[in-house]
Amino acid sequence: QGQPVESGGGLVQAGGSLRLSCAARGSFFTRYGTEWQRQAPGKQREYVARMTSGGTSSYAEAVKGRFTISRDNAKMTVFLQMNSLKPEDTAVYYCRVGTNWGQGTQVTVSS
Numbered sequence: 001q002g003q004p005v006e007s008g009g010g011l012v013q014a015g016g017s018l019r020l021s022c023a024a025r026g027s028f029f030t031r032y033g034t035e036w037q038r039q040a041p042g043k044q045r046e047y048v049a050r051m052t053s054g055g056t057s058s059y060a061e062a063v064k065g066r067f068t069i070s071r072d073n074a075k076m077t078v079f080l081q082m083n084s085l086k087p088e089d090t091a092v093y094y095c096r097v098g099t100n101w102g103q104g105t106q107v108t109v110s111s
Helices: none
Strands: 003-007 010-013 020-022 034-040 046-051 055-058 068-071 079-080 091-097 105-111
Touching: 003 091, 010 034, 020 046, 020 091, 020 105, 046 068, 046 105, 055 068, 055 079, 079 091
Parallel strands: 010 105
Antiparallel strands: 003 020, 020 079, 034 046, 034 091, 046 055, 068 079, 091 105
């Protein structure tokens, strides 16, 4: 497994939506769990959402009901649909496939 590559970040107004993508590299994608974390300026990295290889998802309380994690096994891609964005969602978002983390994509939510 190589390093996954995130995309889809950007600047959005509060209340808007973004969809992040995470393209995996290598083989046997269906065997791996996937996860999104984020790191805001001056704060520790925190868990956002996770999906097991079997498709079971879980979310941090701060994003529950607003964010949705999904995966397309044929495209070897993980998604994070983010709705009703808030300024406090501003962070660099990182994805994990198996044990490999991407380099992150910036999400900025303006008030």
